[in-house]
Amino acid sequence: MAERERRHVRVAVIGSGFGGLGAAVRLRREGITDFVILERAGAVGGTWRDNTYPGCACDVPSHLYSFSFAPNPEWPRNFSGQPHIRAYLERIADTFGLREHLRFHAEVLGMRWDAQALHWEVETADGQLTADVVVSATGPLSDPKIPAIPGLDTFPGTVAHSARWDHDTDLRGKRVAMIGTGASAIQIVPALQPDVARLTLFQRTPPWVLPRADRRITAAEQWLHSTFPATRAARRGLLWGIREMQVSAFTKRPDQLGLVEFLARKHLKKAVKDPGLRAALTPGYRIGCKRILLSNTYYPALARPNVDVVTAGLKEVRGSTLVAADGTEAEADAIVFGTGFHVTDMPIARRVTGAHGTTLAEEWKDGMAALRGATAAGFPNFLTIIGPNTGLGNSSMILMIEAQLNYLADYLRQLDVLGGKIALDARPSAVQQWNHTIQERMTRTVWSRGGCDSWYLDANGRNTTVWPGTTSGFKKATLQVDLAEYEVLRPPAGPPADRTAPPRTEVAA
């Protein structure tokens, strides 16, 4: 092994999106500088680097969709676009001195827990290293999902996914088929519609769409926010508070969402005059069951004469003919998949081999579960940022990420307090208890009772992605590590025996 490849670090962070960069800043604030950020691409930004499709923007207000420790008084719009969010993350990397820690083109190919040495052996595309602690911040929206459509390989034209946009392909004047009606698709449709010859939307399920209260943030507001930071904090606080108050309707009283449905129907009626099209675009499930989408341009685009809405999913491709599940056929020169990501089958999980010689994917074969959204039994000193059941339906994921960073910081402090070469391994009973409570609360939520299928649910129909509570509730639950929920592992005495079976010591909490 070359000298550089031998390197040992205290912490290896995987990914440099909001989660990875946030973790890195937190490590530095805790006084930890012995860490690397392993990034598979050549730049920071995660999903905000990869998603460059036309119209890409965030539908959480920017003053809330940013780190509390790095406010940006200069956000240009309520809902800033991808270029501004990406630029914000680049600035985070510069401002907080993260460049020296970044290792680009260092995709993690595999990692294995060494039970003797009590560290992770990590193999990356850029060599090997060992780390006491690994923080996986690969994000749920990182690996695009393209459904296995029979005959797709016979399609002679361009095939693209929303998260891997090919800017060299000119779609102007082409017949484009858009597959899917999620948050990505409803931004792409109005961006493409004016320029393409024909746009055929394959809609398997219509989404609920509300008006998007977007506007430019004025120079006066920007001045106010940078001169008087309290105004910025108040704006953020208001955005946060409104969303916290909405949570109980999603998690406990989905019936209350009827009023929101009324507003969404009104929004649809205003834009789409054709009753047939309106009926086709009206969802048959409770609003909020799938992510509520925000757009003022989606419905008007669908009402344009060069757009066809096929009310069935794409089932088959025969050359340039696309066949829907209801038999409808459409000719296309290009297919754009807005079909989402590998969320409930987190790809990194297949590459992480824990203390018992099994992968995290095997551990999670019946569904993802992690103690306080962070740690899994048998995977010592491995923490996930935006882990299982930490997603949100209505607020900013940055709040959840920051809560997880509190947990990470306390985890590292606990390792210091316990002293020496040491690791913490979540007790199976603690993981089960945490997950049981979450799944019990889940039964009352709109995601379970709303009558829809969504990417929140895994193959077994279990919601392993969303947090069924407020962000303040999650913050409280993740402020500190409860040592009673962990076994403390110390290096074995005497000659090494079984490399996959770590010795365990009980600790009184």
Ligand code: NAP
């Ligand atoms: P998504 O929400 O998972 O949507 C995937 C879409 O593909 C669904 O409409 C699904 O239909 C459809 N689909 C799958 N297979 C199909 C087939 N064979 N034929 C037709 N349709 C098919 O993915 P996404 O839109 O990329 O969004 C993912 C998440 O990213 C969002 O929920 C959000 O959290 C985030 N995001 C946010 C923004 C924003 O802030 N504005 C923008 C983009 C993404 P079914 O509904 O029937 O399953």
